[in-house]
Amino acid sequence: MTDDRYAEAPESILVEATHNAIRDLARRKLAESGGDWTGLVQGAVGASLTRSEVEGVERRLLDSGYRFAWSSTLSLRDRPEIYASADGALDDATFCFRHPAAVVAPADETGREQKGVGDNVVQFAANVIGTALYVRTSDKVLQLMREGVGKDTIAIIDDSGGTLTAPILSQFVAVICAGGTVRSHLGILTREYGIPCLMNAKLSDIRSGDRVELETSALARPVETYQTGEELPARIWKLP
16 A cells, blocks of 8 residues: 555656555555454445545646646546646647657668657558548548548557547558557557558647658557556658
């Protein structure tokens, strides 16, 4: 209850603050109940954590002025008051991801500019080239179902994309997802469809209509590296 059983440092101040608040809440509930740890975990009467108490942890974070980063416009539309500034986020015509941790580089001898990295789901023999298209809302999916997906379209989607894009997923030449891991729903679907996919992508300044190249020939990221912290980035380039 007090120590991280895996002895790993928190990923961020937010994670540390949340963990500390939940631990403090659990300690208080346990003391008030007069019971034991098993009773708390199994939800014995008088010991279990209530929904309102856990929601109170989020409320205290927001009362401090903190706002969550978002990667799904569905979440942003449902609860805009808890997320960081989203100017232009819902306008697909002008929107582009600008991730603060995106790895970028100047143009190389062929004119390619690196605009980010992602986790490769499956290693293919060659890279994939196509035209970027943000697919971030159900309205956009319905439009593509009616009008069709253009040739060599590479979908760029939020972390809710597995369910959102399922009806048209097989029509994309590749997929870039801003969240998740290689074991996420979308990662599994694209692997089964044989569609190149980069998950957990950190992009900067790629817009719909840009020609892009994905380093799908890079090594696929093993699941265990998410626990060890080992990075195996596949690059994403914007083409001239």
